[in-house]
Amino acid sequence: MFRSKTSPPEFKRDLVDLENYVTKSMVVECKVDACIDKFLVRLRDLKLLTADRYFFKLPSAEGEAGKTLQGLASELRNDLERLVPGYVDANTNILEAEKVKQRLSPRWKVIRNRTRKSKPRSNADPPKSFLDRVLATLLALQDQQRLSAANDPSAGARTLTRGAFTETCQQLKEAIESETSAASFACGGTIPMAETTDSADSADPASQPTSSGVRVWIAGNDSTARRLTLPVAGETADSSANALQELVATCQPASFGRGGEDVIDPEYRQAGKLDPEDFLTSFHPADHGIIELIEQVLLPGISSDTENRLQFRKLKAELYKLNVYSGPSGHFRKHVDTPRSEHQVGSLVVCLPSRFQGGNLIVRHHGQETNFDWSPQSGASIQWAAFYSDCEHEIATITAGDRITLTYNLYVREMTAAPITPIHPDIEPQTFPLYGLIESLLATPGFMKEGGVLGVFCSHAYPHASDLAELQLPRALKGADLVVYAVLKSLGVEVSILPVLEFGGSYGSRNPQLGITGRVKDSGSRYVSSHFLGSSLEHEFLQEGGEPQLGYSDVHLRNYGNIYDIDQHWKEILLTREVSELDEAFDYGEKYNLAKKPNSFYEPGGVRLGPYLRKYFTTDRGQEEGLDEVSTDEWPAYYLPGITWITEPKHEEMAFSQVVYGNQAEVGTRYSCAAILAVIPPFSSRGQPFQEK
Ligand SMILES: O=C(O)CCC(=O)C(=O)O
Ligand SMILES: [Fe+2]
Incomplete structure (x- = not known):
């Protein structure tokens, strides 16, 4: 269709009409569907239904079964007549x-999933009841919206105006973002080498820890080992330039991970390595208090009764490699270390005393940068740096000398022992600016007066697509994520970390007021919009004033509530039903400044929220079906509109893949992002002041 670029389209309807139209049509359809669902589930429970994924048949009208069928049919008639x-x-x-x-048949396709036995869950099962809270809160909100649509537009007068609410969310976003940038993501230190052993200071345990040379034993081909003492003093055979060169010569080229494979590419990384089974060293990070220091900076605990266990987090450093980067061209370009398990939170690099030039280690996180320049002191100190696993880092070119490092993986582990004094100071949630802000929001009657759900995507990457993630995650939270979680918890708000599934390239977590699109930045061509032509909602409804048939999909109904309770069930269908083209229609209307409902339920769009963190898997189901259809069945998620999203998704991880074998094998993959979700109770039940739960 040709449309002039210069003259704006004319509209017969606005977004208030759109929302009312969608609600009105959907309410009728959902009521009908609830009655039908009940009918089908009754038949199924009586084992009278012949059906599988593709085939569907009612019992014959003859005999006993026929009689039962007639009974259920008249029940269906009564239900329909009433609703x-x-x-x-x-x-x-x-x-x-x-x-x-x-x-x-279409309803059976949706509800048949309820017949499936859900996988037995782990003992600690908080996300399930947490999701119940999320659903209950959103259902109440939806109810409220629907009623205020029908009646009194001033019913929401005591809630914040749209502008004020947006402003509040903006403040929240900024507070979280500044927490992200303020939070430390890297730390480091220096251990000077003791000049001589006769210094009186070295006997004084309170003095700065020093080191008197690091010894490295390198395994030979036979059962012998050569010894090297650093820094090279040149006086003894094991501390000479020659001995150092022997070490360099013994190293193999170091590889790095690319696309799941270990590759050697000197353009990307030029370095030598020894695996831990090929050397021993007298150096241990714990001897110098390094581990405690890293714990203090990168692993603060949480001071809240319920999160007590989090206070007993400890770091464990596991030796990973010895690396040598030699001048004039040793280097390692930008990369992120591959986590070796879901317990891994960071990396530690210890630079042994050996002279070199250049070779700065640069660590980045969300636009911030820490630059470790070790060359000036390289001959006289042990220097070290630790950073979170998801921080990008690189090693600038070593122009001269040999930069010798020990790298360690840092794992978080829980102290299972009975309460011992915490080894490091806890986070005091009250000391963060975010605490004051959220506390005052909760005390504001108009802020989420009827309750609501806040969504904040994690700012750090976690291996969240893992079976263990659920047990690990609150404990392994890092930096700003830990602050957000701890602050909400300590204010008595229910919080959980759940995965959000990408669908058709988007996470659906829009918040147009805050400019939040629900898309991961830089995710390339996956996110090409397929929406080129105007939709029927835009043209037929908004512009022409027609009443187009609404398309929709029912993503998943979890085993929530009671399907026999049709008065409740139709509301659940309404909540979890995704109406097609609605996001686009809202964007379109927004572009032309069409009026909107003050607290639109549909405008923010909906997300596919996973009820728990689950591990990555591959399925070859659905040779005839597309990835969308398979997603719905294989990765239980609930389509939920109405969550107030405060930040954009940041770190995605593969959630599952569908492998299709044919003439040509194909793989489709869905990604997911971990998000912190918080259920804000209605003002009337927030209570004052807040107590820690
Ligand atoms: O040597 C360093 O500074 C960092 C080493 C590194 O990034 C690695 O081994 O992955
Ligand atoms: Fe690295």
Whole structure:
């Protein structure tokens, strides 16, 4: 269709009309579907339904089964008559009515998932009841919206105006972001070498820790080992330039991970390595208090009763490699270390005393940068740096000398022992600016007066697509994520970390007011919008004032509530039903400044929220089906609109892949992002002041 670029389109309707239209049509459809669901589940429970994924059949009208069928049919008629008066003609056989017949098979496709036994879950099962809270809160909000649509537009007068609410969310976003940039992501230190051993200071345990030379034993081909003492003093055979060169010569070229493979590419990394089984060293980071220091900076505990266990987090350093980067061209370009397990939170690099030039280690996190320049002191000190695993880092070119490092993986582990004094100071949530802000928001009656759900994507990357992640995650939280989590918890707000599934390239977590699109930056061509032509909602409804048929999909109904309770069930369908083209229509309307409902429920879009963290898997199911359809079945998630998203998704991880074998094997993959979700209770039940739960 040709449209002039210069003249703006004319509109017969605005976004208030759109939302009312969608709600009104969907309410009727959802009520009908709830009645049908109940009918089908009754049949199934009586084992009268013949159905699988592709095939569907009602029992015959003969005999006992026929009688039962008639009974259920008249129940269906009564239900329909009560919820949607006049929907079916009083004189027809309800099972012959086209309107009803047409709904049976599609509804079965949706609810058959409820018949599936869900996988047995781990003992600690908080996300399940947490999700119940999320659903209950969103259902209440939706109810409220629907009623205020029908009646009094001033019903929400005591809630913040849209502008004020947006401003509040903006403040929250900024507070979280500044927490992100303020939080330390790297730390480091220097251990000077003791000049001589006769210094009186070295006997004084309170003095600065010094080191008197580091010894390295390198395994030979036979059962011998050569010894090297650093820094090279040149006086003895094991501390000479020659001995150092022997070490350099013994190293193999160091590889790095690219696309799941170990590759050697001197353009990217030019370095030598020894594996831990090929050497021993007298150096241990714990001897110098390095581990405690890193714990203090990168692993603060949380001071809250319920999170007590988090206070007993400790770091364990596991020796990973010895590396040598030699001048004039040793280097390692930008990369992120591959976590060796879901317990890994960071990396430690210890630079042994050996002269070199250049070779700065530069660590970055969210636009911030820490530059470790070790060359000036390289001959006289042990220098070290630790950083979170997801921080990008690089080693600048070593122009001369040999830069010898020990690298360690840092794992978080829980102290299972009975309470011991915490080894490091806890986070005091009250000391963070975010605490004051959220505390005052909760005390503001108009802020989420009817309750609500806040969504904040994690700012650090975690291996969250893992079975263990659920047990690990609150404990392994880093930096700003830990602050957000701890602050909310300490204010008595229910918080959980759950995965959000990408769908068609988007996470659906929009918040147009804050400019939040729900898309991961730099995710390349996966995120090409397929939406080129205007949709029927934009043209037929908004511009032309017509009443187009609404397309929708029901993502998943979890085993929530009771399917026999149709008065509740239709609301659940309404909540979890995704109406097609709605996001686009809202964007379009926004572009032309069409009026909107003050607290639109549909505008923020919906996300596919996973009920728990689960591990990555591959499926070869669905040779005939697309990835979307398979997603719905294989990765249980609930489509939920109405969450107030404060930040953009940042670190995605592969959630699952579908492998299709054919003439040509194909792999489709869905990604997920971990998010911190918080259920804000309605003002009336927030209580004052807040108590830690
Ligand atoms: O040697 C360094 O400074 C860092 C080494 C590094 O990034 C690595 O081994 O992955
Ligand atoms: Fe690295």
